[in-house]
Amino acid sequence: MNPYLVLGVQMDADDHTIRRAYLDAIKLAPPDVEPKRFQAITTAYEQIRNEVSRHQHALFDHTPPGDSPLDVFIRYAQYHRQPQALSFEMMKQLLRACSKT
């Protein structure tokens, strides 16, 4: 997953901002409580911790962020949590479709 997304920083963030974000993130996901998330945060930090690593990530990183488009969306949703409400119309459509299955 895009390390900037994981750490919640902009792509022009400097070393200090990135480090600050990293420390805040691991406080919320300690290794003994959320080991997977901790690992993801640490990996993301290693990828963009300084200028050289950021350039290398931009130029050479080719790790796909998921196994399929929907899988990518699911993983993206883990880091981009801005919950919205469904419109009432959409709620009705969804519930009608689900009541038929």
Next chain:
Amino acid sequence: MPHSRPVLGVPTPDGLEAQARKDLAAGRWRQARDAFKQLCKRDPATFQPLVIESNLGLARAMLGKRQISEARQVLAYLETFAPPEAVAGLEAEIGACADTLPTPPVDSVALLAEGSRPPTERRRYADELVADFGRAGIDAGTPARAQVAADLLAIHQGLEAACLGDHERALELVRPLKRDSAFAHWRLFVRAVVAFQRNDAEKAAQYFEELPVDSAPGRARAAWLLALGKPAGASAVVAEIVVEAAASLSGHPGWGRVLARADALWRAGKHEASYRVLRDWKTSFPSEGIDLAGVLSDFYFNSVFVLPETDRMAYEDHLQEITEGGRGKRPTELMLARRTLCLLMMGSSDDFPPTELRPMWEAFLRDHERAHGANPRRASLAWCRLGEVLARTRPKPLFGRGAPAFSDTPGAIVALEKSIALDPANASAHLLLAPVYKAARRVRDRNRLLDVMTVRFPNDKDVLLAAAAGCIDRKALVKAVEYFERALALDRLDPATPNYLVEACVRLARQHYEKRHPREGRAILDRAGELAVEAPDNFVRGRWCVATRRGVLEQIYGDAANGAELLDQARTISPSAAAFAFFARLAWSAYGRDKAAPAALKTEWERSAMECPSAAEATALVQLLVYWASAPNMRIGAEESWLRRYLKRAAKNPFTRDEAALLLEHLRKLPNLEREALVFASAALKRDRADPLFRLYKELLQPFPMLDRPQCEAILDEARRRGDAPAEQLAHEVMASQSMLPRIGGVPWDDEFEDIDEDLDDGESGPDSFNGVHVLGVPSEEVDEGIAAFVAMLAILPPSAVAALRKKLPKGMSAELFDALLSIAKSGTPRLEVPRARLPRRKSKGKRPSRSENHNTGDEPTPAFARDPAVPQRKPPVPAVPQRKLPVPSDPAQADLF
């Protein structure tokens, strides 16, 4: 929104497009549709998808208002020009909507009011009632029916309040529902939705997980779980609606359907079509941002690296199409496609990078600079990577030995010099460039570079080691020792650095001794002694080895008596008398040049061969010989003869299978002792004929091994059955090296050809030189290379080996052909010309080649570096004698820096 209008009141095309896009984004479907229809006349390729999108939005808005017949009319219009996959979803939605026209679920109310039904049935009736939002009211004739009506109204109002963001009211409305109510799970659902909207992910997930899976809210929860980043178990039938809802819940309305379709296509293996769905339907895709479009772009441009081979090739073609002819949707797409293709080429295992790598990489860098601004550090890293790829070494084909060649030396030099110019602080580029200079024989440039490196990076261990290696090449040993000392001070944990330092100290000491400065020599050897370790198999720093070297040097150049005393001390701490004697003998050969060893030492060397020779001891001696064989200007003929005699004696004494296996593993590195190795292999096979390891060794130790693939695979199967890992590994190595051998054995020389025709002057015969393409059915380049290598080998084999080979010809080769090739080899003809009288002719299978199609010119292709006028030209090397028939394992060199 104001936009520019000409005087006549007709909007300009650009203004119309801008307004149309705004209308589309705002959901003003009719206005957007009408505008895009006009624009479509000008540019159908760009605007037709938008016409489709606006019509779909209009149809769905109609469905929301229950205008089903109007929606059907829009669908009919779309079906006249839109692709089927674009309207399939709408068709299903119209069908679903038509099916859910309000039908009074009177029976459901009555059955719920009855109260005697099982819970799952009651839940189902409750779900039907809730999903029927269009019901105006229920006749509350009895108290039970009234309760059902009240619960149902509470749920409906609670859901509506939650959707409007009135969380407190929503919770308040559903609170009075009893636990035994048929709508209890709906109450839980409302609470879960509220928790989600309050961003309490943990509570929301907990509530959603508690919902019964066989209920409507239990199925609908998949949308919220997706939005929480948890995989959903939604069935395929409702997948698209669920994904659409999930996308809306996470703030990405309008993405769901596209995402669902793209996902379905990707999972079906239609990767390119999946990409196109997003590309055509989302203007923001592809991109480099950290939004959903950016993350999906990452996916589509990086998944190619993990696809299976056939899918990857097809996807590469798709990316190639994007880069060709400027078909990119926007510059970002072109840039990302170029980047992916370049990374694929760089990661390829081919020996030669494709010629289009460099121009495409340069184009990508230009695009990247345009998008993100110039950055010399980033550009330096990019050029450094290119240089690294071009400087990749490629193995010599067939029987080739010697130093590996670089893929593209001049290209690598240009790229790495550029990298350094852009960022002088790029240490990696310096380290990569130094060996490339050496390969290009630009020794001065290399030395200058090393000097610069040590000033720029005084505290970089790798730089110091590289500089030390350069000093050793120049025989500046004092400087080399200094650099090794500094490297050791920077990293005391690396075990290789002290080895290098001790080797350099010994060389420097020898230099001092030779110049008749024994005091300086002793001082340097004192330093080497400080680094000695108690490891008998460390031939560089082992204490007994350091002491032996010291004793030998002292005896040769210094005080002989002191030297003898030092050798006595070394003897007492050595692992065995034979090892000490052999090491001392080898050291004397290395340091003594033409000075004869003392008689006492000579006697000791000979005597140690008589005392209890064993396979275990022989392994240690072989390792010693292999180590010393790599020393510069070292001749080991006499020592090889000595070891040969030792091995003969050792073979007569008992030895275990493991001892023999270990011995043969090391003997592989000494091709001149193959006969002795064969003795051990044969003896081991006498005990176990089917032993896979020794079967392999026995085949490979023949004068001319021709172990074919089926035989190898049979041995591999036996090794797997026995769990013999070393045998498995050796079999794999043999099969891998087999792929590099010429296809002489596999060519059907006899089957496909008529009898030899003496008269080939009928205009349809083969050309002057041997053209394999049309005669043998194999690519001429491979056959020509193979034949040339075979002839070259015949030219330098001793007569006995040639005779042995003629007795056991390669599979399918006739004696006549062998004689023909041998006569060519003996004549020393540089150009391969097989005598016509002996040239077999292929059965007629169609058009024969014309003479102009002769691919064999008899000339080797000019290597890449030789095309550079700056680099002195030299002839390409002749394939060397295949002295090593066995695949040689990588040697964990104790001083591989040298």
